[in-house]
Amino acid sequence: MSESHLSTIWDSTHSPPFKYPIIVGRDFDDILSGKGQIFTLREFIRLAHSKGRVLLQARGGAGKSVTLSKIAKSAASAGIRVSEVSVLSALAQAGARHESNSALGIADSLMETATSASGSSKESLILIDGLNEVSSDMAPAVLDAVDELALRDLQLGAIVTDRLVRRDLSGRWGLATLGPVPERVQRKLLGERYDSALHELSSIPYYLDRLHSSNLETKSIRSDFHRGFFLGHSISHDELEVLCEAAFSQYETTSSRELLVDKFIDDIGKEIWNKLVRDQIIVEDGSAPRFSHHLLHDYLAASYLAKHPELWARKGFDIVTFRAASFDVLAMVLEQCPSQADDLLLKVYDWNLYAAAYLLAEDRMGARQVSEDLEVAILSLLAEKRFDRIIATSTQVSDALRVHPSELAHLLLRAPGVDAITDFVAQRQFLDFLQAWQRTFIRKRNDPSGPADIDTLQSEDPLLGWTTAAVIRRSRVSDEHLQKIRKLLGLSHPQPVRWRAAHTLGAFPATEVVDDLVSCFLREKDLWVNYGVVRSLIEVAAAGSTDLRERIFERMSNVDFVSEINQQEALKREVERALVIRTPPEDWPEFAGLLIEQLWALSESVEAQDRWRRVARRLRRGEP
Known part of the structure; x- marks a missing residue:
């Protein structure tokens, strides 16, 4: 690619203009x-x-x-x-x-x-x-x-x-x-300071610009770079700690990158505020004050989260990602926790599979702090979902593998079936802490599920617990064991266990499973358990008989059920996604239409009604 084909010019006061496509x-x-x-x-x-x-x-x-x-x-x-x-x-x-x-x-x-x-x-x-x-x-x-x-x-x-x-x-x-800034452009701008080890960082325009203008020691990790940036602008180490806590608090309070100025000044003090404004680290640009680039705010919030592992759970992750809207912050948390990288990744995985996939890709392009065996395990779990009946799930995991910069991801993206993935995992020698996971994952389709599965489904290890849920779904399960899984929906069990149980039951089209899932939904207060219930009911409807399918959609079309769905955007979005499946039964539009019709009828706006009209149209036309 010649430089004449590069179309966009980065132009700032920090560095000479440079191009990228x-x-x-x-x-x-x-x-x-x-x-x-x-x-x-x-x-x-x-x-x-x-x-x-x-x-x-x-x-x-x-x-x-x-x-x-x-x-x-x-x-x-x-x-x-x-x-x-x-x-x-x-x-x-x-x-x-x-x-x-x-x-x-x-x-x-x-x-x-x-x-x-x-x-x-x-x-x-x-x-x-x-x-x-x-x-x-x-x-x-x-x-x-x-x-x-x-x-x-x-x-x-x-x-x-x-x-x-x-x-x-x-x-x-x-x-x-x-596109990234080409290597020759990086070399031209940085001269002798160009380092091939920095190529991934300096291919990003924002960092290339700052690397060129900075007299600080060059860093290959974004978090180190941002830390140097603040310290280089007269922010002391102690002041930086105060800033980190205040930045996290802003995200917690506002779920936005716009600053609540009075609160922020109360948290950091007028002196630090004046420094940030003087050096144009905080700008207004005709709107509410904010950091001059969102990555600066992200870094500060990430630094606070990195030092508070007690917040490494749904609440903390929701705060810094605006409920999974952007995962940039988590990548910078991971960079700052090299000795706890695997632990952090597992906790993110328990919260959001796709966030874990994003972290793996960012880690692979950066410091490579996650153990290779854990990377293989999570990528393999992603790859199995390529064969999910719900098209949106298959597409999303394929996207995650596609952007992961490794030959392994591309190999898994080409795997012809689940057996090929389990065979690959079976041939690998894993670290001790993942050997139990390996033994579970490599079990073949229709292998019998044993009593131990009920215990591991409740494991505090999220990787082993969720893997067991996936494996039970492709196993032969006795009525006795299925009943034990159904009982795990009870409120006496922890939230992760109830969610895993709901997910597991989606593979078993039986009346008693449907009744237990519906009862769970109507009493359950946790969004993500109900998310799993909605998905599983639709899966059971797709795999079951005509009578069972009719029963499910009639139960889901109940006013109480539909009202709960309409109150949560995540549930509405999952209904949209889950109804679009591979090889649907011929009567799928008819019975799924019962639920869509009720969602349309109880919608509170024309836009919401249009949403369900579009879903109905896609089902009638057989569109993905």
Whole structure:
């Protein structure tokens, strides 16, 4: 790739300009693999107008915000009316002006922003930054709003920035990503300071910019780099500790990167605040104050979490990731805990399988602190889910393997079936602490499940407990043992055990299983146990008889059941995902339609009803 083909220019006060590519892909497979056609800025602007809406995804620090600024300048120089807004600002405006964060309310707010821009052209361009900064519950409404915006005004093009994640989008969207800074550009900028060991870090524009401008010792780990950055700006070690706690507290209080200024100053003191503002580490940019780059705030929160392993559980992980909207913070926690890397990864795995996969990929590209055997174990568990009947699960784990930079991940991505994966694991010599896991995982389909499985299903070791759940699902289970698993749904058992039991039961289409799952759902107060119940009921419906299928969807269509689903975005999203399955029964649209109809009827807005109309349409058409 010649430098003339590189399209985006990083331009800051810290370093000379340098280039990296905008890559336009055909689908999310291309985007996640970094494949596609390189576009110039002008070509990319034309794409935004021809498609009406483009999603620009890249990892943290890849230059998404800077790229939007360059696009704005290029478009404005051509007379195009340009407006720029953050997703957080758009949501705030929608709530204030239209008293709604629905898709239509957000679209109205964005339209007002777009029509206020000046320029000589009839064409307009709205640049919307930071989809990755809102919760996964809110992101679909933002994307629906942009889609609506493009339908309203055919002269308008919209570009939205986001993290690397597969979104549920129509074919109307254009998809793009940002490529890494090529090695020759890194060498040209850093000169003698270029170090091949730093290649992964310096291929990220944000870090390359700071590496060039910094006189500090070059660091290969992002956390060390950020620590040096703060210390180099007159922040003492003691002050940095205060900042870390305050930054974590902000995420806990606001679930946002915008700062509650009065609280933050109370927490850190006026002197530290003045230093941060003076050195432009905290900026306003016409909106609520925030750190000049979200990675700085992420680092501070990560440093606090790294020193408080008692917070390594769902609550702590939800706080720093905005309920799994972005995993950048967790990667920096892992970097700071080399002696506890495996323990942290296992606790993240118990919370969110896909977050664990992300950490593995980041660790592989960075410090490589996770033991190789644990990496093999988790990647193998991911690979088994490639053959899940629920299409969304299969797709998501395939994506996770696709972005993992190892030959092992690519090997597992090509495995023809579960037996090939278990055979691979069986041939490997594992460390002592994973040998029990290995013996469990390599059991073949239809091997008998024994009494020991009931004990390991309740194990405090999350890897062994969840693996046992997966293995029981592909085993022969006696009525006696199935009854014992059903009893684990009881509230007297810990939450992880109830969740694992609910997940396990999805492989057993029996009336008593359905009755116990429904009863569990109606009494259960934990979101993730109910998440597992909803998924398992749909799995049982898919695998069971016509009569059982009808019974399940009639029970799930009960007003109390549907009302509980409607109260939790995670449950609604899982129903959407789980209803789309491989080789559905012929009567699937009919019986699943009972549940969809009730969800539609009890929806509180037109947008929510449209959501269920789309699901029904996909089922009727057999669309994935």
